[in-house]
Amino acid sequence: MAEPDILVNFDLAPAGNAFGASSSINGIRGGRWKDRFRAKKRLQNKRGKSSFIDADGNQKSTNSRSHSNAKSDAPAASDHDSVLVNRSKAGNEHGGPPRSNYDQPIISSIFSSNPAPVTKADKTENANAAPAAPTNAPLKDGSAFSTMGLAPTLASHLVNNMNISAPTSIQQVAVPQLISSDSDAFIQAETGSGKTLTYLLPLVHRIYTATTNGDKLHRDSGCFAIILAPTRELGRQIYTVLMQLLSHPSLHWLVPILILGGEKKKSEKARIRKGGNILVATPGRLADHLSNTTSLDVGFVKWLVLDEGDRLMELGFEETLQQILTALNERAQKGSSKGSLANLGLPDRRITVLCSATMKASVQKLGDMSLKDALYLKSNQKSDTADDGPKSFQAPAQLKQAYIVAPAKLRLVTLASILRRAFVRKKEHMKVIVFFSCADSVDFHYETFSKVEEKEQSDTSSDSSSEDEEAETEVEKEEENKKKPKRPNLAAKSTAPLIDPAVSLFKLHGSLAQHIRTTTLNDFFHEKDGAVLFCTDVASRGLDLPNVDLVVQYDPPYSQEDYIHRIGRTARAGRDGRALLFLLPGCEEGYPSQVLGEQHLTRRLADEVLKKGFGNAPLPGAAKAVDPSWKKDFMPKTSGAKWEQEAIEFHLDVERRVLASGEFSNLAKRAFQSHIRAYATHVAAEREVFDIKQLHLGHIAKSFGLRERPGDIKVPARGKSGTVSSTSDNSRKASGKRKLDSTNINEDGAQETQDEEELRKAAQMMRKKMREHMNIASEFNIG
Numbered sequence: 001m002a003e004p005d006i007l008v009n010f011d012l013a014p015a016g017n018a019f020g021a022s023s024s025i026n027g028i029r030g031g032r033w034k035d036r037f038r039a040k041k042r043l044q045n046k047r048g049k050s051s052f053i054d055a056d057g058n059q060k061s062t063n064s065r066s067h068s069n070a071k072s073d074a075p076a077a078s079d080h081d082s083v084l085v086n087r088s089k090a091g092n093e094h095g096g097p098p099r100s101n102y103d104q105p106i107i108s109s110i111f112s113s114n115p116a117p118v119t120k121a122d123k124t125e126n127a128n129a130a131p132a133a134p135t136n137a138p139l140k141d142g143s144a145f146s147t148m149g150l151a152p153t154l155a156s157h158l159v160n161n162m163n164i165s166a167p168t169s170i171q172q173v174a175v176p177q178l179i180s181s182d183s184d185a186f187i188q189a190e191t192g193s194g195k196t197l198t199y200l201l202p203l204v205h206r207i208y209t210a211t212t213n214g215d216k217l218h219r220d221s222g223c224f225a226i227i228l229a230p231t232r233e234l235g236r237q238i239y240t241v242l243m244q245l246l247s248h249p250s251l252h253w254l255v256p257i258l259i260l261g262g263e264k265k266k267s268e269k270a271r272i273r274k275g276g277n278i279l280v281a282t283p284g285r286l287a288d289h290l291s292n293t294t295s296l297d298v299g300f301v302k303w304l305v306l307d308e309g310d311r312l313m314e315l316g317f318e319e320t321l322q323q324i325l326t327a328l329n330e331r332a333q334k335g336s337s338k339g340s341l342a343n344l345g346l347p348d349r350r351i352t353v354l355c356s357a358t359m360k361a362s363v364q365k366l367g368d369m370s371l372k373d374a375l376y377l378k379s380n381q382k383s384d385t386a387d388d389g390p391k392s393f394q395a396p397a398q399l400k401q402a403y404i405v406a407p408a409k410l411r412l413v414t415l416a417s418i419l420r421r422a423f424v425r426k427k428e429h430m431k432v433i434v435f436f437s438c439a440d441s442v443d444f445h446y447e448t449f450s451k452v453e454e455k456e457q458s459d460t461s462s463d464s465s466s467e468d469e470e471a472e473t474e475v476e477k478e479e480e481n482k483k484k485p486k487r488p489n490l491a492a493k494s495t496a497p498l499i500d501p502a503v504s505l506f507k508l509h510g511s512l513a514q515h516i517r518t519t520t521l522n523d524f525f526h527e528k529d530g531a532v533l534f535c536t537d538v539a540s541r542g543l544d545l546p547n548v549d550l551v552v553q554y555d556p557p558y559s560q561e562d563y564i565h566r567i568g569r570t571a572r573a574g575r576d577g578r579a580l581l582f583l584l585p586g587c588e589e590g591y592p593s594q595v596l597g598e599q600h601l602t603r604r605l606a607d608e609v610l611k612k613g614f615g616n617a618p619l620p621g622a623a624k625a626v627d628p629s630w631k632k633d634f635m636p637k638t639s640g641a642k643w644e645q646e647a648i649e650f651h652l653d654v655e656r657r658v659l660a661s662g663e664f665s666n667l668a669k670r671a672f673q674s675h676i677r678a679y680a681t682h683v684a685a686e687r688e689v690f691d692i693k694q695l696h697l698g699h700i701a702k703s704f705g706l707r708e709r710p711g712d713i714k715v716p717a718r719g720k721s722g723t724v725s726s727t728s729d730n731s732r733k734a735s736g737k738r739k740l741d742s743t744n745i746n747e748d749g750a751q752e753t754q755d756e757e758e759l760r761k762a763a764q765m766m767r768k769k770m771r772e773h774m775n776i777a778s779e780f781n782i783g
């Protein structure tokens, strides 16, 4: 059938604009506009012609079989970088429109009409300057764990079995204090400075020495410590470090328990019944067990650690934390059913330790709620460049921070260029993390860069707990697992031919089922070849992933604290690392000075980055979008630079995939919509820099491979296949809440804490912006 399905993706202006006459198309008169149009298409097909739409929105026609006529029909080579593409070269991977429609050429114009940066790069900056001396590394001044008051067994266990020979600065300051004092404490130190061991070592030391002071304790003696983490991933990581610490034979009686949202409650209950001495938990699930699990004995709890304090507050755990504190106070007054543990050398009162790399109002509020006469413990190590004034946050000095001002339409190709370059010199063990503002955008970009045909099975259902009958005990669970067929590898993992075929691509966000999140992180952690992780902020806090050399913030963070935590996934424990932030030309260029002030960021030039990424060999696994013979006649006369042409081809290939596949197109539309919504939720203090009114929605849509006018983008309703609603309809329904990774937030029992009023205003602004664009012609108003 010659139905021109492709045109449903374009906003056609009234027929008169598109075809030169409102009542006659190619001399065909009368009847409905659609019928005339179909007749015209039939005529064209008979003549062996196909049509294309140029970047200025004009319908053109040319002979697709004979190149001799091509020049006369084609648009004159324009000063902008449009290119004619024969889409028949591409496969129809997702069951898109019929192939005949796919043969129509399209135009791309990513290098035209881009706003120029409003600020100039500082010529004196040298991005290749040697990094400063590390500020979060183990000390090299002869400091040793054995001289810090730690039990010799523990100190030698660290050196001999955990390969940790010298303390970091914060460990040197805080461990002796926490061993000798019963005061509450607030530990503030840079990302990757070893805060986990800083609070674990003193409490394990004190429980260990208590066993040598009096009666032997055992797993049933009660819970001595609770460690709360804001995310399940972080909870699991803390638990792993704790297990390593307790793997010494003299400590094997000390049993840790992990209880997390998203895990089976019944098996957790069984573990709690068996007894455990140190509990690592997410707040929502702990509150649940405190209310419903009678065997959870917290009458003895002597330590409460609140890791990533600000994040705990941000995710809306304030009320839950208050409940937990109240429950712990009540149970402490009642005492434990196991009797008294007096005179064992454990603290008389419960010590609360609050931990964070950043200090902001929410941490102070949590401190007010939970701490009493607390010690403020911070690292002694100063960076060569920083002054001594109080800091709300600071990045490790050796971390090289940079930003790039990339126009919206060039964002995708710039990202491709950066990722490709990242693996040129080294692949082994090299890892990159790319942060996006929302789960939909992660999904879209993951799909864009993935090798679609060979993608491994990935399950995106959001709840894993309902899929199996819950096992009563660990033993029963084991038995059940043996009977079950082996699960395929469920990691959200793929290969990345558009970066490098040897590189693996992973994705992580809160809408993935818990078992996929866990497997994905685990696989990324152990990946020996090059690997890239596309993720939301679910991976920004506390995660300790080895060999992360580069952190890219493709979407800027929601606050300066998020910035610090995101870049803190690299340059850990004294290692080198690089961080790159994407900004749009215009008001966003103020971000480094207006928001990050204390940090020093060098500027990288978008052109230079693109040249490096696209100037050499074509992307290894990329399908070639442009038929060379067409290219000869129609490749635009821009600067003629190879890198520009390669970048255009890369982008066209993505646009082509969007046009060809309903599924991929829906992914792109959802991602675009969620991206805009997310943009509207930047904190009020930063809204001058992230001003939604300045966004060019058409250009943003382009970076998602979309060619429609933003107002015409029909975003499919989630879960109701076949039903679509326009972006503007959906945005009308938008709550405006920053609930971008909802599973992560809600399953753990957190509520929104963002100022409702502030968010409502943001949503209003976003809706206004969308309405404005409904009626404004842009380059997407084709026809």
Ligand SMILES: Nc1ncnc2c1ncn2[C@@H]1O[C@H](COP(=O)(O)OP(=O)(O)OP(=O)(O)O)[C@@H](O)[C@H]1O
Pocket (backbone or CB within 6 Å): 137, 138, 164, 165, 166, 167, 168, 171, 189, 190, 191, 192, 193, 194, 195, 196, 197, 356, 357, 541, 542, 543, 544, 568, 569, 572, 573
């Ligand atoms: N004394 C030490 N010597 C060498 N490596 C260490 C030392 N202490 C901790 N590490 C390692 O440093 C890395 C970072 O530790 P950790 O995750 O505790 O940092 P953090 O300060 O909590 O970071 P974040 O603020 O990002 O959560 C881990 O891989 C850990 O094993």
